[in-house]
Amino acid sequence: MVTTKSAVSAQLVYSGNANIVVQLPDADYLVRCCVRFDSIDKNNKYTLENIEYIKDQVRPLLGGCLVSLEPEFLKTDDLLLILRNFVPNCDTDEVIALKMEDLTRDTDETIKVDHFTKIHSTKDHHTIVWEFKPKWLCSSGSDPSLCRNCTHNKLKKRDIPYCYAMAIKDPAKVVSRCFSGQNVPERFLRDLRVYLGSEGSILVKLAAVQKRLALEAPQLNRLTSESDVTADLALLMALRDVSCFIRWEANGAISAKIVDVDLKPNSKWRHWATEQSKVDAHCEPVHH
Template identity: 45%
Template sequence: MSISGVSVAAEPAKLVHKGNANILIRFNDFTRLERCCVRFQSLNRNNIYTLENYQYLEREVTPLLGDYLVRTRKVARNVQLLDLLLEEFRVSRDCSEVFVLEMENLTFGMDSVLSVDHFTKIHKCSSSTAVVWEFKPKWWCETGHICRNCTLNNVKGRRIPYCYNMILAEPGLLRLWLAEYRLPSQFFTDMELYLRSSGNVLAKLYEIQAKLTHSVPKLGDLNGEVDVSETLALLMAMRDVSCFIKWDHENPIRAKIVDVDLKPKSKWAQWMSQQSVLDESNMKVSH
């Protein structure tokens, strides 16, 4: 990771994607994106969170994920370049600059996107066979135990036939899952080999989750912020990341992880409440 000072852009920021707590923006360079926090109504508070998150990535996350973690650079933008976006997301401009995290555009060169389900997208290029598979693996599940991902999908009425625990256990399912999206046959052949190899991005992420899971209390037992340890906060961050795997027939498979955020301890009540709903559900799924 590296740090830069105030950066000047020629044009206002353009919105590329919006999430619950962050937006992705772009300036003139299509190969780079910038991640801007809009979690809080105060720009100053969002800036503080961004700086804390930057240090968190460097201190806690990079040692775990290594080269899988997309590299970021801290940049300060003039607030005027983001005026319209900050207004749209109801962020008060109580600072003269906006701290963002600049990173590689992992779908650069792709010109179409197919939404497979709530957690999965396929990016394609009309001039080549290149594919970028974007997905949120969500929670690791121990074999034979209740699958939190599939149970939550049932509770929320999402009709998703597979989860990423199933794909890691049997990579051949990917061909069935994505059959209708007209992907090259070699994509499935190569991806199955990749997912069966040790150290693939999904196995790496779930391995980390498995180790952390055995060191934290059950979410249903939380009573307040005091119960949210650094280990639990890290685990919840790892349960909410996004993976991008790029494939083309001429180059090795390349995988990156993004959206690793420092989780506020104030979210404990939300975590506990949702876990209680799942515990009481009669739509549980196990693999």
């Protein structure tokens, strides 16, 4: 059900490229506001479209792995101090946001490991939340061993000695490289290796969906206009840009959720084609 709530002193918790995440006073959840477009009205329209998209297209594929998302109608005035830093045109008095579970609740510290990875934990390390963007979990080009993640990292001059596509084949290697030098319990590392190696892991499920969609979607280097972007391709690109949160408790419990499954605008086709051509032409492609 949609409710109207006031946000007297909302706090900005995170900002991404296309969204901000806000803590409302006294709320035990977070809200996510789209800031991709230059006016609140445009962002609201996109959010309404996105809600339907997630319900109809994404949730059927990811089911319980996907964080719960509900619309939340807020007063622009209550978010203005934050929103005006991200959206130039505050042209309407209502902001349509998405209400979601706070997946890092109760944690006290966050370490940024690299561009794709953060570790959130309580001081006693009894709760650890591993947040990462797995990106492309399987190749879709003619060379199945070419790793888009690692090659793209080279292209962007990111020196990261592992990627999440590797975690499908060799979870132990990724766990040891990602957490090398981090102060985390051995039991956590052991549980994580077992979890990632299981058929039910969030990465295995996401990889399977990406692989299926990649079989149907057109190749990025063949795109010539927005109209070449099929529904499967837009969905595939959304699923290649999600974040995963794996939450571990000292009693061994593990829960995992996916966030950020937003509808990608078809107008991004040129960016996708350009990145693909740069990866294809890279002088040091990475295979694994």
